[in-house]
Amino acid sequence: MNLVKPVRRFWWWCQSFLKKQQKLIFSAGLAGILLFVLLNNVLPLLPQFKSKKSLGIVGQYTLNTLPRQLTPTLGRGLFRLTDSGEVSADLAQGYQLADNGSRYLVYLSPEVFWNDGTPIISRDLAFDLPEVTVSYPDERTIEFRLTQPYSPFLTLLTRPVFKDKTIGAGEYSIKTISWQGPYLKRLRLTGKNQELDYRFYLSNPAAWLGFRLGEVDRLENLIINPLNESWQNKVEVTGNLNRQAYLVVLFNLTDGNLANKSLRQALAYAIKNKSGDTAGRALSPISPDSWAFNPNVKPYNYNPQQAKTLLEKFEAESSAGGLPAQAGRLALTLGTSASFLELAEAVAASWQETLNLQVSVKTVNSIEPGWQAILVAQEIPPDPDQHALWHSTQPTNLTHYSDLKVDKLLEDGRQISDQARRREIYQDFQRFLVEDSPAIFLSHPVTYTITRK
Template identity: 35%
Template sequence: MVKKISLIVLIIKTFFRRYLIRIKVFFKIPFFTHSHTDKVLLNHHQTGLHISDVRRFSKETRNYFILLFLLIICLAVWLKLGPFFRHDAVIVEAVIGSYTSNNLPVSVTSLISEPLVKFDDQGHPQPNLVSGWQVNSDATVYTFRLKDNLYWQDGTAVLSSDIEIKLSDVDVTYPDNQSIEFKLVDSFSPFPGLLTNPVLKKGTLIGMGKFKVVEEKRSHGLIAELDLISNTVLSEAKREEIQALSIRFYPDETTAVTAFSLGEANVLLGLNNEIDLVEWPGIKEVRLPSFNKILAIFFNTKDPILSDKNFRKALSISIPDIEGEERLKNSIPSRSWAYNDTTKDINGDLELAESFLDRVSAGKDKTITLITTPVFESVGKVVVEAWKKLGLSVLLRVESGIPQNFQALLITQPIPADPDQYALWHSTQSKTNISGYDSKRIDKDLEDGRKTADLAKRKEKYLDFQRVLADDAPAAFLYFPKTKVIYRQKIEEDLNKILPLQTQYW
């Protein structure tokens, strides 16, 4: 009897292979989740099933097949399987970039797992998978304790040693099954904010999130596609939730847009360039707030002309608001606990800009070159027109990459949720301080801000940091670029159920 049922299962599985990802949602049994089982079922060393057996009960097998097929049809109707057999009922998301299992973007890993620590709306780190943490007096040793009763998606209990976290100049140890200890070379009070990426079981794609990976497809060592199903036990209350989705990876925007237009995907996530697809019937676009990078014009403070801060301030102040965007006063988001709300809004004040330009003694007759990428060419044109109103000669140059030498550079730069912007502005950070900015006072504020764990003292340092940065104007801060999502309208309701998971990280 077992042999016959096994053969029937193999036949049905072959017949329904096209719909396997949907079936996995409802039939969470080994022969639907392990591709090698087909061979096992036909291996006579393990099942004892021979070709002669197939011939002997072929007629009886057909009867079992018909009966089981009818049962499956009834079960499908009962479980409301219908929507899952329509292509657009399952979300197929196109993600741009080439990744391995070790560097998947947070927009993907956030579907699979949870982080140890999360930021609240003001940028304070809060316990998530940990119950809390302890830190020594000089902020060089942090000990985090996992919450009780945590389980991986494979059903095993979470041990601290299952979680592999690699950070530069940090020694990681596991004092016991629920504790992780981090020893730092130097004091670093923002450290908990470095643990806000979702964690996976060491060497796997197994997490603790809402969805789990049931199939991983690779091409040339890179992940080409991930098939996910809900990690939630199906119940009447849960059937309205998303039960299956696929993530497909494309090396560049052109390939991803082509795949979307051909129907290979019904969601495009993180597109930078403007495309004509949004004008197609049934295609919609949404732009979601994001605070992990900033669009700014970085001035080369070593340039003979722009080394004069009055020149830089004139250029910065003259820039008007960009249509559809909220112009920034400084580089820290207004939602941050360390934001300086006393900074005056002087953006677009042409008269004030001219007063600063009057203080410039040399260089006003020279041409200022603004370099940007194709993505921000339209913004660059707005800036150039504003600078020309000051009577300056200005040239806009659009390049595909970031040049080593420039006067003014319009690009995005990543920023942390914590107000610690040491990498962007400290004079020792030659690779990331692209303005070449050098201020002893700024250096001191940034150094002190990351050494003390006292929140009030940290805020005091960052308030001063913002005041000095605004006065020195090594950059003109424009806005926080939004995350662009393009999708087919028919999956809008389902998409809205997963986007909050993918965009929740500050």
């Protein structure tokens, strides 16, 4: 009996409270329901606040030729490149090679999606590949028919893919693009929580000016550090060795003197300090990280005695060949851009000191008629195929280098699919090319990133 009375009193109290506060309780419940609906259905439709980053990159690029470090940000491709330049699966789960290497069947991975949430099917993917016919046998298969075998073909499929030219398969989609001629001027990407605004500059000075004017808050891919002491406390600077590019002295082999191999080798041996350290030294046109790199090519370490011996050999060969005797010291002109002027002057000083040559350094914006030697930076293609740079038939072979053995190796290397055989081909290619010295490979550059604090 004593237990029943307290229970009854509590029950009467609850009834009285609910009766008096029923409007308040109803209003609170309704507000909770409305808040739940708002959070789950309305807020996702409203514009979301996104952090924004403005970045500057030096160089002339298209969407298909962006630096390798930027490609993952732009999105995913059917395949991706490993650090050693090998191709591995990404959106595609694999491929089949047919018709002696001229037909590729690529199979999409199951459960892959665009970043708008829709599933990726084969017909979503458009490809602009010269001399390649693309068809779609089913929703998971893409067929590529080439006019002839081309073993580096899969590296072309590592480029980011898009639906309707804007929707990507990675974290970001393309918001807007502006162009300067055939090259990117500005690229704006939008993701779930962040927007990236890339501006592209033709030179390091132009990029640094854009940074000072506030166009960007971060500069990437700078080969030189433009900072003076007044900026040291305003920015953060990081530098990384870029083994996907090299600094090189190219020779014009149509020049009467530089057509001689002994002279070119003498100039190679005569350069001091080709790189600040061993890790940064470039030995060949293929990256030391590549699966095809040959570490056993002739290194041309500084050797003044060997350089002088080869110069004497050049003079003897020139005399025996009926060339007119050189009056006074041999004269050379070394061209370069303003960015590499200091390095070019150091190379010229080595040639003058070691070989007693008369060397003038000239700042140029492009290759001029009658040029002799030029110091430039060259990006390394992701595949070891170097046909465009060194085959005798190619207009992009700036040195006019011509060798039947090298031509044959370059032709075979892009037609044979077996990687072990390709490795042998490109190791031979490097050995013959470096021996002939149409160029002096100096170093892999340090590229800088500058971020405003």
